[in-house]
Amino acid sequence: MKEYSSYTTADFLNDDLFLFWYYSGEGDYYRKIIADCPDREPYLKEAMERLAALKWEKPVLPPKEVDNACLKLEQAIQNRKMSQRKHRLYKMRWWSASVAAAILILFVSVEVIWKTAPAIDYLTLLQVNDSVLMSGKTQLFVNDQLKKTFESNPDLNYDQMATDVTEGELNKLVVSYGKRARITLCDGTKIWANAGTVLLYPTHFEDKKREIYVDGEIYIDVTPNPEKPFIIKTSDMGIKVLGTSFNVSAYRDDAEKSIVLVTGKVEVAASNGETVRILPNDRFRQSTDKYVVDKVNVEDYVSWKEGRLSFKNTELSGILKQLSRYYNVRIDYDKQQQITCSGKLNLDDTIEQILNTITETAPVIISKENNVYKVTIKKK
Structure with a gap:
């Protein structure tokens, strides 16, 4: 059997045997x-x-092109020395013309996948396991x-990445909890x-647009x-945008997303289909x-x-969630207890110093057990 131990999603989508089995x-x-x-x-x-997720009509091909599609698949499998599977290829002669057409289209270029449903592709790639986000490493x-x-x-800057990647490759930067990063695009x-x-971004942008994908929070200064x-x-x-600077907060697990x-x-x-124009000092929520x-x-x-x-007048639950991500610690807090706070915190301080500052200004008690901070409201 061929070596699949290091296969990624892209590898499976380019594997003839996978496509043959799927269709x-x-x-x-x-x-x-x-x-x-x-x-x-x-x-x-x-x-x-x-x-x-692909949505396209399966055309009906004449018998000669059906045979050509089958032959093409047969040759590909032979090249992979999968001789034990050859007998299945003869069954392909009896497939419907529509199924053979699907195989032919996929052999012509598997790039049809990306062109048909790019949003599904890239937004799926943004997903990472919680263990990666809690690793403490970018x-x-x-x-x-x-x-x-x-x-x-x-x-990071473009010159650093250019030594490791070539044109057309997609970079994914995963900034774990407790870390920050800065990147200069090409x-x-x-x-x-x-x-x-x-953050997903290409090494080289296409001729007519610059496009990146984000799950989380970034501040960006776009070159006009x-x-x-x-x-x-x-x-x-x-x-x-054409050229501007703004903040995007769009964590997947946050109920509210915002742009400032x-x-x-x-x-x-917007998600409802409307297009909204915002100006400096505007917040879109x-x-x-x-x-x-x-x-x-x-x-x-x-x-x-x-x-x-x-x-300013921010719910304590939201502040604690930001601190939890920033310091890569777990903070438990009853979200039903509504307390709002105003002030400034120095993020160069330790999490213990930050939480002590909060206890001095808000009616809460903070305790720690098994590396988990617990915040409770003081009883009157």
Whole structure:
């Protein structure tokens, strides 16, 4: 059997035997992969989900082209020395023309997958296991393969990455809880990534657009280029800019996503289909299919990149959640207890110093047990 122990989702989508099994329904490909390489099951399932997301008509081909498709598949399998499977190829002669057409299309170019459903593809790639986010290390992946691990907060730039990746490759930066990162893209755009953020970006942008994907929180200073718009996509909204600086908070597990504009102007594609234009000092907030735009003090939303946390009339639960990500610690708090706070915290302090500051200004008691901080309201 061929070596599948290191297969990623992309590898399965380029594997002729996987495509043959998926579209024909014949054989026990799935069972054998799981039996021999159980840790590959998530990648295999993801590949199946991406194929299932495709929506296109299966054309009917004349018998001659059906035979050509079958022959092409047969030759591919022979090249992989999978002789024990050859007898199944003759069954393909009896497939319907529509199924053979599907195989032919996939052989012509598996890139049809990415062109048909790019949003599903990239947003799926943003997902990482909690264990990775809690590792205390920032990791750089190229096409789903780990390339670098950083113990401290990295400051990456295009020249550093260019030595490791080639044109057309996709980079994924995973900033774990307790870490931050800064990256300079190939066009000079600068990004500050907060703790618990996953960022997808290409080494080289396409000719007509610049596009990145984010799960988490970033502050971004976009290099102006009217002929090549900059697009940021999250799980719930899209942002189009020409040249501006702003903060995006779009953690997957947060009920509310927000954009705070510092300079310039941006257009936001809300989840309900509306396009909203926001101006400096505007905050765009979205939860489910509803959104609100209001005026704010931008310092309260971008100070984290300078090592400070500023807040005004902010719920304590939200502050504790930010601290939990920033310091990579667990903080338990009853969200039903509504307390609002105003002030500033120096994020260069330890988590113990930060929590002591909170106990001095808010009616709470903080205890620690088994590396878990517990925050309770003082009884009157």
